[in-house]
Amino acid sequence: MRGGAQSHLIQASDDHYYVVKFRNNPQHRRILVNELIAAEILKYLQIAAPPSELVQISADFLRDHPEVRIQLGSQHILPDMGWAFGSRYPGDPNLTAVYDFVPDTLLGQVENRQDFLAALVFDKWAGNADGRQSIFFRAQLQQWAPQLKPKPRKMGFVALMIDHGFIFNGPHWNFIESAVQGVYPRRSVYDPVVGLESFEPWLTRVREFPEEVVDAAWRRIPPAWLEGEEDELERVLKMLLDRRRRVPDLLDQCAALFPNWR
Secondary structure, eight states, X not given: OOSXXXXXXXXXXXXXXXXXXXXXXXXXXXXHHHHHHHHHHHHHHTOOOOOEXXXXXXXXXXHXXXXXXXXXXXXXXXXXXXXXXXXXXXXXXXXXXOBSOOOHHHXXXXXXXXXXXXXXXXXXXXXXXXXXXXXXXXXXXXXXXXXXXXXXXXXXXXXXXXXXXXXXXXXXXXXXXOTTTTOOSOGGGGTTOOSGGGGTTHHHHHHTOOHHHHHHHHHHSOGGGTSSOHHHHHHHHHHHHHTGGGHHHHHHTTGGGOTTOO
């Protein structure tokens, strides 16, 4: 797959396909920790994102699939065995067309466009140093966008928020603040924004976010992903929780990006 982490699309034993990032990816093992924590937070905030799983990479798998390699300069190295992070691909890649870019005519047909506003709340809170990434595909809304409360079997164009390895400023585990960080480049998705009230209910969900969700995410992290960095993770997660009430100010700082802000 594209991207600096050199993730691979792998079919797992549950028959689902996953975009898998390995512990020894070129960006840093902390990227996996960030992805897993982000997945738990996004689920609680009810923001459309792919389900995540831990994917076991075995010696047998690497032997049987020699194409699974990480390229570092002119070298090709084996991914680390053990647990990797998997973000579920929406369906069979041979049957489901998935796009990371759509023209404006199709962007206006995305059923859950409000998730771009929700994702900006998350990105500002979590210090996502990357631009907002998303994928688009046609699917049954009840499966991928249940928050819309669609009629059974109704089909539509759906967006999922992906690639959260650079929350906490990626491997640096700190928080940078910029008006443009986390912003989706197609600014038309922000046309409905008229003020902070446009970012509800997600602002309230962040303000009232329970520490137990972060604790549960921590318990999912394989020990090999941390290896002595527990204190550093505790520090950055404390900073995250301390930032909950600052999110309105962080959004207000980028008001100039929203054409209809009053």
